[in-house]
Amino acid sequence: MLKRDGQLCKYTVPDFVGKLTSSEFDSYNEAFGVIKDEFNALVQVKDNLKELTTNPSVFAIPDDRYTNQSVQTQHSERGDLNLKWDIRSCLLKLTHSEILLCERMTAEGKQYGVVERYDKESPFAHVNGNARVLLVGDDPLEVVQDCAVNAEHTLRFMASNMVARAQTIVWQRYANQNPARVIRAISDRCARAVGEAHNEIQEQILEQRMARRMMQRQGMGQSV
Amino acid sequence: MNAETDNSALAIPEAANQLGLDSFSVYMLIQSDLLHPQRERLGELTIPQNEMDRLLKRNAASPQQ
Numbered sequence: 001m002l003k004r005d006g007q008l009c010k011y012t013v014p015d016f017v018g019k020l021t022s023s024e025f026d027s028y029n030e031a032f033g034v035i036k037d038e039f040n041a042l043v044q045v046k047d048n049l050k051e052l053t054t055n056p057s058v059f060a061i062p063d064d065r066y067t068n069q070s071v072q073t074q075h076s077e078r079g080d081l082n083l084k085w086d087i088r089s090c091l092l093k094l095t096h097s098e099i100l101l102c103e104r105m106t107a108e109g110k111q112y113g114v115v116e117r118y119d120k121e122s123p124f125a126h127v128n129g130n131a132r133v134l135l136v137g138d139d140p141l142e143v144v145q146d147c148a149v150n151a152e153h154t155l156r157f158m159a160s161n162m163v164a165r166a167q168t169i170v171w172q173r174y175a176n177q178n179p180a181r182v183i184r185a186i187s188d189r190c191a192r193a194v195g196e197a198h199n200e201i202q203e204q205i206l207e208q209r210m211a212r213r214m215m216q217r218q219g220m221g222q223s224v
Numbered sequence: 225m226n227a228e229t230d231n232s233a234l235a236i237p238e239a240a241n242q243l244g245l246d247s248f249s250v251y252m253l254i255q256s257d258l259l260h261p262q263r264e265r266l267g268e269l270t271i272p273q274n275e276m277d278r279l280l281k282r283n284a285a286s287p288q289q
Contacts, residue, residue: 038237038247045248094246116252122244127280134252150255158236158251164267165235171266 004178015192016185027174027182031166032189038162041095042155043193048092049155052148056208059101060140063089071102071117074129085115085131088140091147096122099134099151101144111136112143145208152194159190233262233270242276253279 002009007021013028020028032039052059066087073083085102092099097118104111114134118125135150137143166186170179239259240247253259254269259279261269 041247094248096244096246097249116249118249119244123280124243124245134256150252154248154251154255157255158248161236161251161269164264164269168264168266168268 013185013189015189018181018185020182020185021178023174023177024182027170027177027179028185030173031169031182032186034169035162035166035186038158039190039193042158042162042190045092045094045151046155046193049148049151052091052144052151056144056148057141059089059091059144061089066090066100071100071115071131072129073113073115073131073133083133085113088112091144092151099147101140101147103140109138111138112140113137114143114147141212142209155194159194163187163190232273233264234273234276235268235270236261239271239276243279 002019004021005023007023009019009021011020011022011025013020013025013032066089069087071085071087073085083104085104088101088103090098091101091114097116100115100117102113102115104113113136115131116134117131120130122130135143135146137146163183163186167179167183170182170186174182234242236250237247240250243250245253250259250271254261259271260275262272264270
């Protein structure tokens with residue numbers, strides 16, 4: 001068995017190919033413990049996102065559970081005030097909010113929006129209102145797909161900051177225990193958690209859009 | 225336990241807790257430029273307390289209008 005700094009390398013941790021010594025393992029556990037809740041939340045969002053990416057068209061269909069439900073946003077992307085949106089479906093459910101696909105009629109036709117609806121009792125909602133428009137478009141499927149891509153970017157941003165947070169703990173408290181190796185182990189775990197989502201989402205959305213365009217072209221060809 | 229940050233800054237999960245939001249939503253607010261973080265010496269983004277104050281007091285009268 002390998003030894004490092006006089007200690008056996010015998011501890012394995014998820015998604016890291018190497019083995020850690022006892023003191024590296026302690027460092028890993030303390031640092032990962034600090035980001036554990038956030039990591040679990042990230043994995044949960046990633047799982048929900050997989051469904052959204054695999055079958056975006058399902059989410060674009062109005063969901064009966066939201067019939068006659070609406071949400072009011074204070075501002076639109078153009079600065080319009082107090083807009084009422086009819087809820088079409090729920091794209092992502094978080095602990096304190098829901099990300100909803102909504103629609104409303106405008107002078108130019110139907111507009112689709114992704115709206116985050118916050119827990120109305122939250123301090124944030126008390127001050128800023130309980131709903132915020134995240135993006136808008138005129139095609140529900142593309143709006144859903146764009147939402148999935150944006151959420152995936154947010155997950156990567158989140159993972160990167162979680163690693164930075166863990167790094168702070170490791171360097172401040174375990175600077176003599178191979179901090180770089182411990183940080184790599186944590187970084188690999190976080191990268192793995194979001195990495196698969198990244199590839200899947202980008203590829204699936206590209207495939208879906210290409211297939212849709214081909215079908216549209218074929219449809220146009222047949223009608224000529 | 226909090227990573228040691230600037231005394232007047234909060235780690236993202238703590239900021240999320242104060243706002244009553246998920247961390248994921250706080251990261252989205254940062255990406256939308258509605259919440260402005262600061263970068264700590266070792267790279268972590270944290271939320272300055274004055275930024276939290278701004279977000280929680282801003283538009284205080286709007287929801288009732």
